[in-house]
Amino acid sequence: MNLQNLDFTPLWITMKTGVAATFVSFFLGIFAARFVMGRKGKARAFWDGFLTMPLVLPPTVAGYILLRTFSTKRPFGRFLANSLGIQAVHTWLGCVLAATVIAFPLMYRNARAAFEQVDENVIYAAQTLGLSERTIFWKIRIPMAKPGILSGTVLAFARAIGEYGATSMLAGNIAGRTSTISQQIAMVLQNGDFALAGFWCLVIFVISFVCLVALNLFGEKKSKGKKHVFHRKNKKTTGSL
Amino acid sequence: MSFIVKIKKQLALYELLVDLETEAGILAVIGGSGSGKSMTLKCIAGIETPDSGFISLNGRVLYDSSKKINLPPQKRNVGYLFQEYALFPTMTAAENISIVMKQKNPVQVQKWLEEYGLGDYADSYPDHLSGGQKQRLAMIRMLAAEPQCILLDEPFSALDEHIKRKMEREVMEMLHDFDKPILFVSHNQEEVYRLADRIGSMENGRFSPIREKRAFFAEPQTVGQAKLVGCNNISEIDWISEDRVYAKNWNLSLRVPFTELEEQKKYRAIAIYPGDITLYSEDAILEEKQVRNKISVKSCSTEEELHSWAVSCQIDGTDAELMMLLSKEKMPSVPEKITEIFVDGGKIHLLQ
Numbered sequence: 208m209n210l211q212n213l214d215f216t217p218l219w220i221t222m223k224t225g226v227a228a229t230f231v232s233f234f235l236g237i238f239a240a241r242f243v244m245g246r247k248g249k250a251r252a253f254w255d256g257f258l259t260m261p262l263v264l265p266p267t268v269a270g271y272i273l274l275r276t277f278s279t280k281r282p283f284g285r286f287l288a289n290s291l292g293i294q295a296v297h298t299w300l301g302c303v304l305a306a307t308v309i310a311f312p313l314m315y316r317n318a319r320a321a322f323e324q325v326d327e328n329v330i331y332a333a334q335t336l337g338l339s340e341r342t343i344f345w346k347i348r349i350p351m352a353k354p355g356i357l358s359g360t361v362l363a364f365a366r367a368i369g370e371y372g373a374t375s376m377l378a379g380n381i382a383g384r385t386s387t388i389s390q391q392i393a394m395v396l397q398n399g400d401f402a403l404a405g406f407w408c409l410v411i412f413v414i415s416f417v418c419l420v421a422l423n424l425f426g427e428k429k430s431k432g433k434k435h436v437f438h439r440k441n442k443k444t445t446g447s448l
Numbered sequence: 449m450s451f452i453v454k455i456k457k458q459l460a461l462y463e464l465l466v467d468l469e470t471e472a473g474i475l476a477v478i479g480g481s482g483s484g485k486s487m488t489l490k491c492i493a494g495i496e497t498p499d500s501g502f503i504s505l506n507g508r509v510l511y512d513s514s515k516k517i518n519l520p521p522q523k524r525n526v527g528y529l530f531q532e533y534a535l536f537p538t539m540t541a542a543e544n545i546s547i548v549m550k551q552k553n554p555v556q557v558q559k560w561l562e563e564y565g566l567g568d569y570a571d572s573y574p575d576h577l578s579g580g581q582k583q584r585l586a587m588i589r590m591l592a593a594e595p596q597c598i599l600l601d602e603p604f605s606a607l608d609e610h611i612k613r614k615m616e617r618e619v620m621e622m623l624h625d626f627d628k629p630i631l632f633v634s635h636n637q638e639e640v641y642r643l644a645d646r647i648g649s650m651e652n653g654r655f656s657p658i659r660e661k662r663a664f665f666a667e668p669q670t671v672g673q674a675k676l677v678g679c680n681n682i683s684e685i686d687w688i689s690e691d692r693v694y695a696k697n698w699n700l701s702l703r704v705p706f707t708e709l710e711e712q713k714k715y716r717a718i719a720i721y722p723g724d725i726t727l728y729s730e731d732a733i734l735e736e737k738q739v740r741n742k743i744s745v746k747s748c749s750t751e752e753e754l755h756s757w758a759v760s761c762q763i764d765g766t767d768a769e770l771m772m773l774l775s776k777e778k779m780p781s782v783p784e785k786i787t788e789i790f791v792d793g794g795k796i797h798l799l800q
Contacts, residue, residue, distance in 0.1 A: 331495045332534035334521035336548040336593045346547065350538035 213403075216383050217391040218410060220302065224387060225368035228306035229314075232363045235307075236314030237356070240322055241344070243315075262312035266372025269308055273377045277301070301378030302385050306367040314363040321355020322348060354426060361422045365415045451597055451629040455491055455501030455511070464488065464498070464653040474623075474630045475658060476644030478637065478676050484653040485633040489599045492631070493528045494521035505596050505629075527595030531602045533586040535574040541585050542570040548593040560588045564622070579607065583615055587622045597629040604639060616643060637677055641665060649673050670800050674719035679797060681720040681770050687712045691793070699766045703739045703793035715798040722758070724795040725772035727786065739793045743770065748786045757782045761789055 243254050261269050277284040277295040287293040295301040325348055333343045349356065371389040378385040380394055388407050396404040449472045457464040464484045468475070479485045490496040492503060492510075500513040509517050510524050536544050545557045561567050564584045566577075574582055583603065590598065603619065604612050620643065623630060634640050640647060640661070647664040649656045651672030668674040674682055683697035691706045695718060704718060745761040752758075757774040759782060772789065774782065 326532075326534065328530045328532060328534040329536060331490075331493070331521070332528065332530055333536070334495065335493050335524070335526055335528040336589065337522050337525075337550075338548065339522065342547075347536055347538070351536075353538070 213406075214382075217386050217388045217407065220299065220384070220386060221368050221388045221411075224299070224302040224306050224370075224374075225364050227303045228310050228367035228370075229360060229364040231303070231307045232311045232314040232367070233360055235311060236318045236359060236363070237349075239311075239315045240319035243319060244322060258315050259312050261308050262316070266305075266309055266370065267376060270305060270373035270376030273301075273305060273308065273373060277304070277377065296377060297379045297381060297385065299378070299385055302374050302387060305373035305377045306370040309370050309373055310363040310367040313366055314359040317355050317359025317362065318352065321352035321359070324355070325351045357425065358422055361418050365418045368414060369411060449506055449628055450504075451506070451631075452502065452504045453488070453492060455488075455498035455503065457487065457491060457496070457498040459484070459487065459653065462653040464491075466491075466501075466650075466655040468648060468655055468658060470629050470631070470646070470658065472627050472629055473646070474632055474644045476632045476634060476640040476647045476661075477650055477655070478634060478640045478647055479650030480635055480676070483650045485635075485650050486601055487653075488650070488655070489528065489601050489631065489633055493526045493599060494519060494524050495528075508596075525594070525596040527590040527593065527598040529586055529590055529598070529600045529603050531606055533574075533582045535582060535586055535589070537574050540571050540573055541566055541577070544574070544585060545589050545592050548589055550594070557592075560592070564588060564618075580611060580615055580618070584618060584622070587619060591622070591626070595628075597631070598623070598626065600630065600632040602634055605634065605636060612639075637665070649676050651676075668719060668797055668799065671717050671719070674797065674799055679719045679721045681722065681725070682717055682799070683719075683768075684717050685715070693718060698743075698763050698768045698770070700741075700743060700763065702741045702791075702796060704796045704798060705794060707798065714800055717799040719797045719799055720770070720791055720795065721797075722771045722773040725770060725789050725791045727774070727783070727789060740790050741793060741796075743789050743791070745770070745786060745789055750782045752776075759786070761786060 239254075239258050243251055243258065246254055274296065275281060277287070279285050279288045279294065279296065284294075284296070287295075293300070295304050329347065329351070330343060333347055338347070368387075369389055370387070371393065374385070374387060375390055375393075380386050380390040386394075388411050392404050392407045392411075395407070450469065451471070452469050454467045455464070461482070462484070464487055466484075466488050477485050477488070487496060491498045494510065497518060498511065498513070501511065502513070503509070503511040505524075505526070509515075510519050510526075511517060536547070539547065541561060542554070542557050545560065546552055546554065549557070558567070558570060561570050564587075566581060566584060566588075569577060569581065574585070577585065600619075604615055607615060616639070632640070632644055644661055646658050647661045648658040649664075649670075649672060651670070656670065656673065664673070665677045668677050668679050671682060674680075683695040683700075685693040685695055687707075688694055688701060690709065690712075691703055692701060693704050694701050702718070707715070744764040746764050748759050748761040750757050750759045753773075756776055757779065759772050759774060760769045761772070762769050770789065
């Protein structure tokens with residue numbers, strides 16, 4: 208293995224995929240959390256189950272469903288390709304789609320848990336004080352849920368950059384286009400190149416670990432920051448008469 | 449300035465049934481936990497929806513089930529002070545206030561903060577404020593939204609006794625110039641007596657007619673009210689004559705205030721304040737000769753309280769107990785053996 212000749216495109220493809228999938232999951236997850244919280248009873252149970260499925264399904268099953276949906280040999284995929292020029296199979300878009308589907312439940316569940324932990328009385332108070340539902344959501348509920356939303360985002364990113372099963376089925380492993388690090392690892396391992404596979408394993412390991420440690424440090428700093436108290440308390444003017 | 453609330457709502461344990469009409473000034477609603485007090489406030493504020501009824505504030509209809517009017521909380525202009533203050537934790541004190549103001553005015557915000565001793569805390573987050581400071585901030589925030597009436601939901605009940613009175617005074621000072629209706633909900637009789645002008649009670653979702661506070665405490669009218677004001681010796685009755693009843697729970701025949709025959713069926717129970725039972729057959733200072741009931745008792749147990757002796761006496765021939773409170777000042781010690789206790793007929797309250 209020679210680092211100078213190493214092709215780094217899998218790293219860039221992985222990072223690009225991770226960022227794009229996290230970006231999409233972030234908004235979809237928050238939207239879905241808000242949507243499910245607004246349902247009651249059976250509808251709520253159904254939607255929550257449906258939206259959580261990708262977390263528990265084998266990624267290959269998710270990959271199969273995506274492939275059957277977006278295949279250009281089938282009506283929906285053909286429609287997308289012919290009318291809108293969108294093609295998910297064997298493209299980078301497929302990487303993003305697969306990673307998004309797999310990472311989404313982490314964002315959704317963390318966001319929902321964070322929203323539900325917000326003290327309802329604070330929301331009621333905001334309503335009686337005349338704040339609009341939109342203001343309450345963006346200025347009060349989201350900031351109060353920030354730690355949970357942040358951890359959902361980081362977990363979604365970490366999951367997205369490690370996605371393998373669904374990605375390999377939908378996007379395939381095309382060098383320079385859809386070959387992510389996790390697919391690269393599988394491929395070079397099949398060729399018997401343990402050193403290169405190990406290198407990529409290390410890369411993924413380091414990125415994921417840094418994300419999680421950064422998340423923990425941020426959470427700690429946040430709670431420490433709350434303790435700097437009474438900064439101006441003793442400021443008294445000592446005038447003489 | 450009139451405030452009308454007539455609502456019905458089926459709850460798990462009972463039906464909430466409120467019918468009240470009030471003007472500017474403080475109306476207290478006293479009731480035990482789970483009596484429906486908070487639910488009533490939430491229906492008024494629009495956080496909960498009644499099954500049917502009508503709510504109007506100064507001629508403005510907030511809720512009318514027959515006309516399908518149900519304003520959202522945002523449109524009701526009802527100030528609601530929560531027990532835990534419900535400040536916005538991610539905003540500074542100044543931001544907590546300015547976000548609710550219709551016309552943003554940082555100078556006014558700072559003026560308010562300074563007026564109520566929070567001038568140095570404009571940039572502090574609620575977590576950094578003491579309980580008293582949080583309460584003042586919540587009050588400023590509520591008033592900054594210019595409410596047309598105010599609801600106070602047990603604002604002092606979570607506080608320690610020594611700071612409670614100080615906070616009560618502070619809140620009352622802040623509300624001094626508020627010339628609109630204030631509904632104050634509490635389970636604490638003394639708090640209610642100190643702060644309110646008029647009192648209504650709530651039991652099992654039923655709201656009683658509003659009365660002047662002294663009358664409310666001096667003459668409880670229902671079993672629930674008697675319990676709420678501490679008139680704890682309660683028995684069901686049968687009438688024997690126009691001024692005599694048989695107290696079923698105590699197996700006693702007692703003289704009570706004279707009541708016409710047709711009035712009698714209104715009353716189903718009697719109650720006696722623990723402080724109205726004495727050990728003496730006659731008091732030197734008794735203004736008017738009254739008929740004093742004599743009650744024979746078996747055994748008494750005494751508990752020493754801060755300012756009084758709480759004596760529970762078992763009535764002869766029954767398991768029932770009567771509780772009396774004897775002032776420690778007047779009586780340095782309680783007699784070892786008590787065989788008879790007394791209560792004036794005029795001090796026995798007839799309950800509906």
